[in-house]
Amino acid sequence: MRGLFVTATDTGVGKTEVCCALLRAARARGLDLVAAKPAQSGHAPGEASDAERLARAMDGCEPVGAICPYTFAAPLAPAVAARVEGREVSFARVLEAVRALAARHAAVLVEGAGGLMTPLTARETYADLAVALGLPVLVVARAGLGTVNHAVLTVEALRARGLAVAGVVLNRAGPGGDPSEPFNAAEIERLSGARVIASLPWEIDIARESRLADLLAEVKF
Ligand SMILES: Nc1ncnc2c1ncn2[C@@H]1O[C@H](COP(=O)(O)OP(=O)(O)OP(=O)(O)O)[C@@H](O)[C@H]1O
Ligand SMILES: [Mg+2]
Incomplete structure (x- = not known):
């Protein structure tokens, strides 16, 4: 499988935004890149979900259901949202969905939820998913103060x-912006x-x- 696993230092840091930019940049270059969002939760009514944003950035070449097998209403980590709804996330089904997308396209971006240690299933975290997929990992981090600690811990x-x-x-x-921004990358x-x-x-x-x-x-x- 070719592609990247996209994690972040926290929720709301910009994984979907960065994935959408990469999907659009790839399409502008004629590269067949798609995205997978194994589980999403808690998007406000009337607001586009992550999978809908990703689908739009890949010009609808895959249906939302293929991009994202699990959607939960509550703004909770997928494993927790599933438990609250009396459902369960199957790790095997997640792997199958990502592998099916990867088989149809040249490469896939797999967007996590929250950060690396977010619980995905009753047993597995997103770190376990990254290991199972064997993809290199891109870490999305905030630009501003606090990012050095979070980014280094994630790496x-x-x-x-x-x-x-x-x-x-x-x-x-x-x-x-904030005054730390020029120094954080170094x-x-x-x-x-x-x-x-x-x-x-x-x-x-x-x-x-x-x-x-x-x-x-x-x-x-
Ligand atoms: N560079 C940016 N320019 C404009 N808006 C941004 C940018 N980065 C993030 N945002 C906005 O900030 C919000 C959070 O970003 P995003 O949804 O990409 O985070 P996320 O890491 O994917 O979160 P989640 O863990 O929920 O998947 C969104 O409303 C997004 O549109
Ligand atoms: Mg997102």
């Missing part, structure tokens, strides 16, 4: 599991040994973001 957890770290992408998940690289491939602005313009090409290079089509 350490990935390495402890033998996972390949494709790199870190810093994303501005809000319109404003600190993350120094302390984790992982490469910060790109720093993306609020409102990513895929035509102007040359670093998206560097991120796409990590997909290794």
Whole structure:
């Protein structure tokens, strides 16, 4: 399987936003990249879910149900939301859904939920999913203060599991910046040994973001 597992340092950091930018940048280059979102939960009524946003960014080439086998109403981690609804997430079904997408396309981005240790099933976390898929991992981290600690911890957890770290992408998940931003990439690289491939602005313009090409290079089509 070719592609990337896309995790983040927290929920709401910009995994879907970064995946959508990569999907659009890939399509603009004629590259057959799709995304999988194994489980989603808690999107507000009237708001697009992650799978709907991803489907739109890949021009509807896959139905939402193929991108995302599990949708839960409550804003809870998938394993917890499933328990609350009296349902269960099957790890085998998740793997099957991702593998089916990967078989139909050149490469797949697998978006986690929350961060690496978010519970996916009653037994497995998203770290276990990354291990089972064997994909290199891209870490989406906040651009601002606090990101060094979160990003370095995530890289350490990935390495402890033998996972390949494709790199870190810093994303501005809000319109404003803070004074730490010019320093964070160098600190993350120094302390984790992982490469910060790109720093993306609020409102990513895929035509102007040359670093998206560097991120796409990590997909290794
Ligand atoms: N660079 C950006 N430019 C504009 N909006 C952004 C950017 N990054 C994030 N956002 C917005 O911030 C919110 C959170 O981002 P996003 O949904 O991508 O996070 P996530 O890491 O995928 O969260 P989850 O864990 O729920 O999947 C969304 O409303 C998204 O549109
Ligand atoms: Mg998301």
